[in-house]
Amino acid sequence: MIPLLLLLSAQQQVQAQTDIDGLFMEKNFFCIGPTIGQSSWKEYWEGTNKRENLNLGRVRTTTAMVMGNYGVTDKLNILFGVPYVKTKAGAGQLAGQKGFQDLSFFIKWIAAEKHIGKGHLKGILIGGVSTPLSDYTPDMLPTSIGLKSKTAMLRLMADYQAGNWFGTLSGTYNFRSNVELDRNTYYTTQMHYTNEVRMPDASYINLRAGYRSTTWILEAFADQWKTLGGYDITKNNMPFISNKMNATRVGVHIKYETDFINGLSFVADAGTTVAGRNVGKSTNYGGGIFYIMDFSKKKKTDKSSK
Amino acid sequence: MKKIFLYSSLVAIAAISLMACSKQINEVNMSYPAIDPVRTDANAGTWKPLLLTSPSEFTCPAPIATASPDYVLQLNEIKSFQDDITSEEKALVKYWGAGAVLRWNEIMRELVAKHNIPPYQNPDGTYPIPSAANPLAYPTFPFANPPYAARAYAYLSAAQYDACIAGYHYKSVYNRSAPFKVDTLIRTLLPKSSLPSYPSEDAVVMGASVELLKLLFPGDQDYIDQRAAEHKRARLISGANVRSDLDAGENLGKAVAAKFVARARGDRAGAAVGNPAIWAQTEADCVARGEIPWISQETPKRPGMLPLFGKVRAWLFDSATMVNAVRPGPPPLTGSQEFKTELEEIYRYSKNLSSSQRAIAHFWADGLNTYTPPGHWNYIAANDFALLNFSEARWARNMALLNISLMDAGIACWDAKYFYYNPRPSHMDSRIKTVTGLPNFPSYISGHSTFSGAAATVLAYIVPSKAADYMAMAKDASLSRMYGAIHYRSDCDKGLETGYKVGNYAVTKGHLDGAE
The missing domain is CATH 1.10.606.20 (Vanadium-containing Chloroperoxidase; domain 2)
Structure with missing residues (x-):
C-alpha cells in the first residue's frame, strides 16, 4: 500500500477499498482478494540529476499481495495487506531479491459526515502500522525488496461525492522507526559507528477524483511522497535507505463490480512518476480480483447463494 | 465497537509515541574511555622508528622555563x-x-x-x-x-x-x-x-x-x-x-x-593506474599462457583497478622477496576439473544462501562508500585497543604494525591479481549473479582474505587473548566473498595464507622494535 514503501522502485498499488480511498465495507462484510502488479524504471534521480545506470538496466519490482477489508461497523473498517515482492535488475551482475515484505494494518473511521449542496462529505480518520514479515536486507538498494522500517501513519481524509462524481483528498504523516543493518558502520554525509540507521519521517498527499457508481469506479489520481529529512545520493554512489526519497506521481484506477457473481469485482491500475528525487522514474500497472463475503448473522443463510 | 476502536486507537498512539522517542542512536566511537595508560612507555623515545634515522633527526627547541x-x-x-x-x-x-x-x-x-x-x-x-x-x-x-x-x-x-x-x-x-x-x-x-x-x-x-x-x-x-x-x-x-x-x-x-x-x-603508487598499453599487455600475457583472462563486467568496461599497485614499495619486504617468498602459486587452470568444481560451488552459493551467510556477506562487504576492508580492521583494532589502556606511543606502534601489514598485504594481493589475471566466477558462468558488489579487478587472490589474514595475524600478536577471535573473523571475512558469489575457494584460501605470511613479517618487526 503506497506510503509504506517507496524505494527507487516506487511501489505500485492496486486498490479496492483501501487505506487511500473514501470507500467503506458495510458492517460484517469482508472483502478479500489477490492483486499483482509490476513497476519498473530505467532512469532514476541521483539527487536531482536524472540518469541511467548501465549496470542496472531496467529495474523491475513485481508484487503479489493479499488485501482484506472488514466492516466492523458501517463507519469503522479494518484493513490489512500482505505483499510478496520480487526485484530484478535487467543488466549488470547484481542478483535480484524476493520475499515477504511488510505486513500492513489499518483502521479507517468516518469521524464526521455532512450533506453539503447536492453531495455528501465524509471526514475520515485513518491510522496504520506496518512491520517487516521476513528478514530481507534493506541495505542493497535498489534491489532490496523494502526499507525494513517499522512504520506508523496517521491520515486525514475528506471524501465528497455528488451524484456519481467524487473527489478525495488526504494528507498523511508517516513515522518511521530506525532500521538495523547487517553491518556495524555506514556513511551518510558522515561516518556512523552503529548498525542502526535513523530514518527520516515522511509526508504523503493524495488527490483522486472521478466517477463512482455501484458498478464502476473510474478515477484519476495524483500523489506526492516527501521524505522529511534524509540526504541525496552522491554522484555515482548507490542509494541508501535514509536518502531523501521524494516522488510525484499520476495515475488511473478502475474498478468493476460484476453483475454475474454478486460480490466479485475486478480492479486495474496504472501510474507513472512525473517528478522525483533519489527514486526511480517508475511506471507501474497491475490488477486484482476481490470478493466480498457477508458475515452478518441476519443474512447468514444467504451467504452460500452469493 | 466503540471499545474496539478505543483500544485500537490507544495501541496506535502508543506505537507512534514509542517510535517517535526511540530514534536516539548511541554510536560506539562516542563512548571510548579517556586514555589512561597502564604502562606510560616513558622510554618510547628509544623504540626503533620506521623511517627516522634517529629520534633526534628533527630538532625540537628547548622549552621556555615554567x-x-x-x-x-x-x-x-x-x-x-x-x-x-x-x-x-x-x-x-x-x-x-x-x-x-x-x-x-x-x-x-x-x-x-x-x-x-x-x-x-x-x-x-x-x-x-x-x-x-x-x-x-x-x-x-x-x-x-x-x-x-x-x-x-x-x-x-x-x-x-x-x-x-x-x-x-x-x-x-x-x-x-x-x-x-x-x-x-x-x-x-x-x-x-x-x-x-x-x-x-x-x-x-x-x-x-x-x-x-x-x-x-x-x-x-x-x-x-x-x-x-x-x-x-x-x-x-x-x-x-x-x-x-x-x-x-x-x-x-x-x-x-x-x-x-x-x-x-616516490613509492610508485602514483603510477599504479597504468595506461592502455599496460592494460592490453597484462591481458595479452594471460592469453599467451593459454588462460582465459579477466575482463571488466561493468558497462562501459572499466579498466581494472590500479593494475600496478603490486609494484608499490612495501614496508616489510623488498620486491624480490615478494615475488619469491610471498607471491602465491598459480590458481587452478581455467580448463581444469578443479576449476570447474570451484566454479560450481560458487554457483550453488549464488542460488542458495542462508540468511546467516547473507548477513556475513554484507557485514564484511566493505564496498562502495565504506572505509574498505583495511578500514574495517582498523575499526576492529581501535575498538579493542580503546579498552586496553595503551599509551599514545603504544597505540601508534600497534596501529603502525597493523597498517603497514595491511598495505603490504594489498601490494602482495594486487601483484598476484595482475600477475595471474584470473577471471571472476560471474564471467565464467553467466548464471551467477552476485549478492554483493562485483569488484572490478581480477579474482585471484581475494583482497578481503589477504587483508584479513595479515590483520588477524598482527592483532593476534598484539592482543594474544583474542587471537582465536581474530582468526575466526578473518575466516568469516574470507568466506564472505564466496557467499557473495564473487570469489572462488582458492582465491580465499590462498588469500588468507598470503595474508598470514605478510602479517608474520610485521610480527617479526614488532619483536625487534624495542616496544615489547
Missing part, C-alpha cells in the same frame, strides 16, 4: 578556558581524550569512506582519472578504493609512530612538567599523565596526521584544519597541555611527516 612570564600567560590561557567551560567544550575534551592516534585514525576512516566511490564514465565510454592536482573537480580526488585506502592508513599510522618516538624522546630530554603540576589551580578534565608534557604527544600525532591527510585527501584541507584546531583547543581546555607544548609537538610532528610524504611521493 617560571617565565610567558609560561604564566599560557597557564592563564588554560584558566580562562576553564573558568567558563561549556558542555560542548566538555564533550570536546572527552572526545579527544580517548586518544590522538585513535581519533586521527577515525578521521581518516571517514575520509576514505567519503571518497570510496568510483568515477562516472565519460560520454565516450572511457573513465576519467581523479587528479591530485585538481582534487575538487569531478572526478574528485582520490577514489579511495581498497589499495589506496590501505596505503593511506599505512602512511598515517607509520608517520604517527615515528612522530611519537621523536616526541617521547624530547619529553625525556627536556622533562618539562605538565601545567597541572606547575600550577595546582589548573584543573584536569582528563586522567593525569605522569609524563613530561613538552612536546605534547597529542600534538606530535596531530601534526603528523594533518600533513599525511592533506597529502592523501587534498580536497579536504579545510575539514582537516578544523579538526586539528578542535584537537588543540580540547587539549588546552583539559589542562593537560599549555600552548607551547602543543606548538612544539605540532611542529615536530609536521617535520617527521615530511619524511613520510617524501617516501609516499
